[in-house]
Amino acid sequence: MMMQIKNLRSKIGDKEILKGLDLELQKGKVHVIMGPNGAGKSTLSKTITGHYEVEVTEGDIVYKGESIVDMEPEERALRGIFMSFQNPIEVPGVTNAYFLRTAVNAKREYEGKKPLNAAEFLKLAREYANFLGMKPEMLNRSLNVGFSGGEKKRNEILQMLMLEPDLIILDEIDSGLDIDALKAVSEGINRLRSEERTYLIITHYNRILEYVKPDFIHVLKDGRVVKTGGADLVGVLEEHGYKAIEEER
Amino acid sequence: MSEEKKINEIVSKDYDLGFTVDIEEDTAPPGLNEDIIRFLSKKKGEPEWMTNMRIQAFHIWRKMEEPNWAHLKYEPVDYQSISYYAAPKKRPKSLDEVDPEILRAYEKLGIPLEEQKMLAGVAVDAVFDSVSVVTTFKEQLKEMGIIFCSISEAIRDYPELVQKYLFSVVPMSDNFFAALNSAVFTDGTFVYVPKGVRCPMELSTYFRINAQNTGQFERTLIVADEGSYVSYNEGCSAPTRDENQLHAAVVELIAMKDAEIKYSTIQNWYPGDEEGRGGIYNFVTKRGICAGENSKISWTQVETGSAITWKYPSCVLKGDNSVGEFYSVAITTKAQQADTGTKMIHIGKNTSSTIVSKGISAMKGQNSYRGLVKIQASAEGARNFSECDSLLIGDKCGAHTFPYLESRNASAQIEHEATTSKISDEQLFYLRQRGIDEEDAVSMIVHGFCKEVFGQLPMEFATEAKDLLNLTLEGSVG
Numbered sequence: 138m139m140m141q142i143k144n145l146r147s148k149i150g151d152k153e154i155l156k157g158l159d160l161e162l163q164k165g166k167v168h169v170i171m172g173p174n175g176a177g178k179s180t181l182s183k184t185i186t187g188h189y190e191v192e193v194t195e196g197d198i199v200y201k202g203e204s205i206v207d208m209e210p211e212e213r214a215l216r217g218i219f220m221s222f223q224n225p226i227e228v229p230g231v232t233n234a235y236f237l238r239t240a241v242n243a244k245r246e247y248e249g250k251k252p253l254n255a256a257e258f259l260k261l262a263r264e265y266a267n268f269l270g271m272k273p274e275m276l277n278r279s280l281n282v283g284f285s286g287g288e289k290k291r292n293e294i295l296q297m298l299m300l301e302p303d304l305i306i307l308d309e310i311d312s313g314l315d316i317d318a319l320k321a322v323s324e325g326i327n328r329l330r331s332e333e334r335t336y337l338i339i340t341h342y343n344r345i346l347e348y349v350k351p352d353f354i355h356v357l358k359d360g361r362v363v364k365t366g367g368a369d370l371v372g373v374l375e376e377h378g379y380k381a382i383e384e385e386r
Numbered sequence: 387m388s389e390e391k392k393i394n395e396i397v398s399k400d401y402d403l404g405f406t407v408d409i410e411e412d413t414a415p416p417g418l419n420e421d422i423i424r425f426l427s428k429k430k431g432e433p434e435w436m437t438n439m440r441i442q443a444f445h446i447w448r449k450m451e452e453p454n455w456a457h458l459k460y461e462p463v464d465y466q467s468i469s470y471y472a473a474p475k476k477r478p479k480s481l482d483e484v485d486p487e488i489l490r491a492y493e494k495l496g497i498p499l500e501e502q503k504m505l506a507g508v509a510v511d512a513v514f515d516s517v518s519v520v521t522t523f524k525e526q527l528k529e530m531g532i533i534f535c536s537i538s539e540a541i542r543d544y545p546e547l548v549q550k551y552l553f554s555v556v557p558m559s560d561n562f563f564a565a566l567n568s569a570v571f572t573d574g575t576f577v578y579v580p581k582g583v584r585c586p587m588e589l590s591t592y593f594r595i596n597a598q599n600t601g602q603f604e605r606t607l608i609v610a611d612e613g614s615y616v617s618y619n620e621g622c623s624a625p626t627r628d629e630n631q632l633h634a635a636v637v638e639l640i641a642m643k644d645a646e647i648k649y650s651t652i653q654n655w656y657p658g659d660e661e662g663r664g665g666i667y668n669f670v671t672k673r674g675i676c677a678g679e680n681s682k683i684s685w686t687q688v689e690t691g692s693a694i695t696w697k698y699p700s701c702v703l704k705g706d707n708s709v710g711e712f713y714s715v716a717i718t719t720k721a722q723q724a725d726t727g728t729k730m731i732h733i734g735k736n737t738s739s740t741i742v743s744k745g746i747s748a749m750k751g752q753n754s755y756r757g758l759v760k761i762q763a764s765a766e767g768a769r770n771f772s773e774c775d776s777l778l779i780g781d782k783c784g785a786h787t788f789p790y791l792e793s794r795n796a797s798a799q800i801e802h803e804a805t806t807s808k809i810s811d812e813q814l815f816y817l818r819q820r821g822i823d824e825e826d827a828v829s830m831i832v833h834g835f836c837k838e839v840f841g842q843l844p845m846e847f848a849t850e851a852k853d854l855l856n857l858t859l860e861g862s863v864g
Contacts, residue, residue, distance in 0.1 A: 186819055188815060189811050189815055209818070209823075209824075210815060210818040210819050211818040211819075211821050211822060211823050211824070214818065214819050214820060214821040215821045219819075219820075220819055222816060222819075225816065226810075226812050226813050226816040228813060228816075228817070228830070228831060228834055229834055229835065230833070230834025230835055230836070230837040230838070231830050231831065231833070231834035235830075236817070236820075236830070239822055239826070239830065240817075240820035240821050240822055243820075243821040243822055243823070243826075244821045247821070279834070280834075296820065300820070300821070
């Protein structure tokens, strides 16, 4: 078991969004969260990563046997939880490479490993950038500043590859991508797949699922998981929409 | 704990660098009058012409009023309660007598032991390596004809040069604080680089160990003769010994034809507490003249300390094709106030100037950029580029921009860009989600913001400036 979410309630401001959500994420599996707008998909990823807007009012999130709801965002990240951002933020004057190396070495330090020196880091970063179809100059540019939508998403996947997280949350990684970028991003995602790693893919569309094969589909509606099924559930949703999903109780 | 509260803790780290040492002093009674000035001048063994200049400056100062146009609020200074001459007789004998907190700061900044002693004002014995290094430097400079000494020595040993250039860029009547400085300046630095000589090393006040108690009314004069080059670093990122609340320094730079002067400052004086109590008032007049054609003067400053900063390093671009530059990072936290910027006066043809100002405000800090670009009728083809960026941390601080522009020549090209941004919670969350802790995340964003200016600092100085910024932003995170 990678993560167990039990009766989770959380709110943003005064508005309760997650209303007693239960979810289990298995090691080595790809889980997909689908659901209508406003169901709480993004709030779920924010709650898992410890976003400053979210307040947990009830329930628990147990990750690798440890409750994480009271942890700072960086403590969760260092333990191997990664989230790709829908809108990666710009940080002027901080080069992509400097940021990445700081992040990678913070994690290595936490794991008791030797930090990567500049040469080791660059070798790895260039290889992954090339794999994702990114120009090597992208490493020297300010973090996300002036990046196109596709470049930002590829850059998120580059960070994922470098950090080798255990639980990878991909929040609408496929939105706004052309077919080439979608393929590159999907290849990046598949490259890290292993028996020890879990994916949680939040998406509106099923086109990314043609490249990244899911194991479980969870339908989120009004702050709760209302249905869980296999990959075939995608076809049902495609055909009948979310309205057709009846709560399994 | 809210994000903002945590950020405030990070940026408000106490200035644990302050310290006091009991010194036996040879002190003039408080107050300022002709007798005190004569006493001071005599103590320093000055020639009569210098004494007379000081007295002349004193009479000018008496008739002047303290300026109040800056965007600053502070208690008025009682100039008659200050003692204008205090020569320390005794220094701490060893680092054991120095506040361990200061030593901790030195350690963090990676300053070697012998240099720590100099900074802490410990009497340095002549056998120490650092001193012989200084002596070696001085010998090498002397062979090249470069004069690098205290202004007091220069008044004694090079009276012709001093009489020719002192007060030539900043006249004693220039402003209230410059007049005061002219009357009572204690010591400072003199540099002369002869024709065609490229000074082979960074000159630094820090290596001029013979005049250590120069803080309060420092006077600096740098002359770069035709075709010469010099880079001068004022201060050091480490906390230096300083017991005076009022500082009124004057710096004059003169660059002849084809000469270049690069002047870099790191200012890290006591900023006062969160209400602004006890901090240093820093009223500085810095001005350089590009006297000859193709000359260049470049000011770079990193201002992190002082309760009040009033400072406008300026360039008078008189020579045709001369170049003036101003690169500044000013950080105000707690109740610090800074009103700083530059003046670029274009007189010669095809003169150009660049202004890059980065203001960082946190807590109750107030940061103002005040800049004047003046293009005179004679300045055919003059160009200016100004960029003023402000970064706000939290919502109780302020950033203000007062750009003034006067152009009397239609061929001039002037560009001004200004931005104000905030460190956002979303930026911090993004970095923290990647495993970077909050303190490092704030520091990373601030460094990114200052990058352009740090790039202008001499390399070793830049490293110190970065360490200093981290030290300033250091604090406990919730």
